[in-house]
Amino acid sequence: MVTPTEPLAAPPAHEVILKVKDLSISYDGKTALSGVNFEVRRNEIFGIIGPANSGKTSFLRALNRMDEFQHRMRVQGQITFAGRDISSIRNLYALRRMIGVVFPLPVGLPLSIYDNVALAPRLTGVRNKAELDDVVERCLTRAALWDEVKDRLTSLGSLLSGGQQQRLTIARALSQQPEMLLLDEFSIAVDPVTTMRIEEVLKELKDEMTIVLVTNLVQQARRLADRTAFFLNGSCVELGDTERMFTGGATDQRTIDYLEGRFG
């Protein structure tokens, strides 16, 4: 039995899962994002707000190393995810599995509902039917879609309604068992009721994963995000505690204007 001779160091208040340092992104020399710095903490909902063309989506693409597929996209600076500089990761498949993405327009793949959700486990080599059944039911339930589709799992996912498809893509992202969930303006093509249901889902998911929520709905960020960053014209203008930012704590005049709806 070892007796500690000195008290254990206090654990850091927040574990940082994602660190962005001097990140710049350009397409064919045209800057989309420049000199962005921030940290995302584990198990928080990190909101990114800002008008169109402010570089939010480019940031999400860089995070998942999608520049591999976009030859015109140039990423500079450093992104550290789960302790690794992602530009040094060679197994990008693992990186992308750890980061689930939900797109603005729901993308139900032209496969059955079951196959949509079972795709990620299958890609990693899971063949066991019982195991796949379990994943499908668990993920669809978590995404608040199971009750609506449990009797027609074999019908095409791409023929579901927009709101259902968006929940299907969330279920699909969850089937990757991601460390982090990126949502890119998920409510653009979704009705308000479904939006609220998905927001409830996100609040629950927060306990298991980190969520980065890009949204152009200021109030959605206020409802969900623990901290919020305001992006404008390719740079991060302000970053802070959501509650503080929305209750008069914003310091930059542009942020105040945006939050009050004076532009954007």
Add this chain to the structure above:
Amino acid sequence: MTTLDTNDPAADPEVQTSVFAASPNEHKAHTVQQVFKIGFLAVTLLLLIPAAAILGVLVFKGAPGLTWEFLTTKPTDNGAAGGISTALVGTVWMTGVALAFSLPLGVAAAIYLSEYARDNWLTRTINVAIVNLAGVPSIVHALFGIGAFVYFLEFGKSVLAAGCTLAVMTLPVVIVSTRESMQAVPQAFRDACWNMGATRWQTIWKVVLPNSGSGILTGLILVVCRAVGETAPIMFTGAVFFRQFYASGLFDKSMALSYHLFSVSMHVKDVPEHVPYTVALTLILVVLSMNAVAIYFRMKLRGKKKW
């Protein structure tokens, strides 16, 4: 021809002061539109004439001679008498060989060009080459076939050499139709797959290929059409004028329908008048029946719209 509302009480008492009464300009535009519609319809109907005429003449003159016996007996007397069985079987052989080579190779090339290739000078060169290959006259393909397959690869004048020549000739068609249908699969599907950690091949296999089936089948139809009908490429590479034996294997020569049609129409003496028509009708029926299968599957694929 429909007419527009007017303010003329004699023509249309109800709409005398209607806000829907047409202005002179609207009358004119409407007339022009009607003229164009009828003009386009007339041109379309005009195009039906040759198709209907060809089929009509062939059926009228050739159908009486088209019997089971004609299809299944061997020709005699240089093709002037007897049936066409050796030519029919030879055509099926050559078309089969052409398909066996051009479909897999063409689809593979299309996958590379659509899913892997970057837009650089190499890809652009390849694309230009494919377009040019499609534009090469079939007689030139025939000469290439002699040089490449008959002599250089030492296939001899054979079903294999003829099939390979047809395959080269039809490759661009397969590549282009497959590539186009892969490009029609929305990019968002690939993005979604890649973001889940799928490799390019997994994405192609699970999402892109299953949704480009109709393009691949279109390629197949076009290959069959051309391979069955072409005469020049096989004349020098594997088809013979007259032979009473079936090809004993891939390295043997054979008669072929298209070449047979050419000979009985032009070169053989004392051919009964109906025979060339019957052979031509058979040729068309072979193409149509092979295509019917592919068209059936394509309709099934298209009927099941996926997004």
